[in-house]
Amino acid sequence: MSVEETSTEVILTHPENKQTSVKVLKYGATIFSWILNGKEQLWLSSAAKLDGSKPVRGGIPLVFPVFGKNDDDEYLSKLPQHGLARNSTWEFLGQVSANPPTVQFGLGPENANPELSKLWPLDYSLILTVELGAEHLKTHIEVNNTSSDQLLKFNWLFHTYLKIADIEDTMVSNLTGTKLYDQMLKESYVDKQPVVSFHEELDRIYQEVDSDRLIQVIDKGHPVHTIKRHNLPDAVVWNPWVNKSKGMADFEPKSGFQEMVCVEPGHVHDFIELQPGKTWEAYQLLYKDSLNYQVV
Numbered sequence: 001m002s003v004e005e006t007s008t009e010v011i012l013t014h015p016e017n018k019q020t021s022v023k024v025l026k027y028g029a030t031i032f033s034w035i036l037n038g039k040e041q042l043w044l045s046s047a048a049k050l051d052g053s054k055p056v057r058g059g060i061p062l063v064f065p066v067f068g069k070n071d072d073d074e075y076l077s078k079l080p081q082h083g084l085a086r087n088s089t090w091e092f093l094g095q096v097s098a099n100p101p102t103v104q105f106g107l108g109p110e111n112a113n114p115e116l117s118k119l120w121p122l123d124y125s126l127i128l129t130v131e132l133g134a135e136h137l138k139t140h141i142e143v144n145n146t147s148s149d150q151l152l153k154f155n156w157l158f159h160t161y162l163k164i165a166d167i168e169d170t171m172v173s174n175l176t177g178t179k180l181y182d183q184m185l186k187e188s189y190v191d192k193q194p195v196v197s198f199h200e201e202l203d204r205i206y207q208e209v210d211s212d213r214l215i216q217v218i219d220k221g222h223p224v225h226t227i228k229r230h231n232l233p234d235a236v237v238w239n240p241w242v243n244k245s246k247g248m249a250d251f252e253p254k255s256g257f258q259e260m261v262c263v264e265p266g267h268v269h270d271f272i273e274l275q276p277g278k279t280w281e282a283y284q285l286l287y288k289d290s291l292n293y294q295v296v
């Protein structure tokens with residue numbers, strides 16, 4: 001069987017390669033492991049809670065309907081940082097394809113975290129599709145506005161924690177020339193550096209990155225992760241470095257920042273405004289590719 005369901009998780013194994021698998025926690029529909037040809041691709045904190053007591057520190061948490069904290073929207077401002085999807089137990093909708101093994105998860109007001117749904121009482125339905133390819137992991141999201149008369153205003157983001165060998169040898173490419181909001185400096189500017197490199201805490205929201213740009217994570221000249229985006233114009237790049245890691249109780253080991261980088265495709269620089277009855281969709285595709293500097 002390429003899909004196995006337990007009370008808390010869904011595990012997919014590739015039918016042609018037992019060394020390729022993905023594990024999804026129903027809580028948050030959070031992918032917390034993706035092993036490709038025997039090698040883990042995602043970073044997961046050793047202190048991550050997988051019991052539904054808090055969002056998972058690592059893997060691919062889902063951010064909806066708000067990225068960060070909002071202060072001005074009547075309802076979104078009441079939600080905690082990064083919204084309610086990562087704090088809700090999603091329904092496992094089943095397998096939709098045998099090869100590549102593909103499964104779906106659903107979330108709506110009927111099964112979302114009740115405390116948080118009270119704060120954001122809107123009508124919506126989400127379908128997350130997880131496809132485990134022989135050489136890729138695709139996460140696709142569909143958001144439906146199920147209301148007959150209310151606009152659905154939201155952000156979406158895949159908060160992807162990628163595993164790397166050493167942050168000090170790592171660069172992120174193909175973001176050159178893009179406007180960004182630097183959350184450390186609280187300033188907007190255009191990135192003129194040929195690549196992003198890491199020497200301290202870095203927290204940047206790259207905005208409206210050309211859709212044909214592949215974002216690559218490069219280790220000493222070798223591309224280790226390639227990220228393709230569909231309908232996700234923004235990309236957050238984050239590494240918490242020493243002090244921020246120390247302050248996160250569920251971030252372990254404390255030296256773990258050296259082995260992770262978050263590259264988070266999303267739509268966060270403004271809100272998507274979905275009319276009643278309409279659908280919005282997007283995906284992130286993680287795979288391996290040769291080095292491809294599209295812009296320097």
Ligand SMILES: O=P(O)(O)OC[C@H]1O[C@H](O)[C@H](O)[C@@H](O)[C@@H]1O
Pocket residue numbers: 081082183203204236237238262264
């Ligand atoms: O600690 P969390 O709520 O999971 O947020 C973790 C991080 O998410 C994003 O990457 C933000 O840009 C960061 O500012 C934030 O620290």
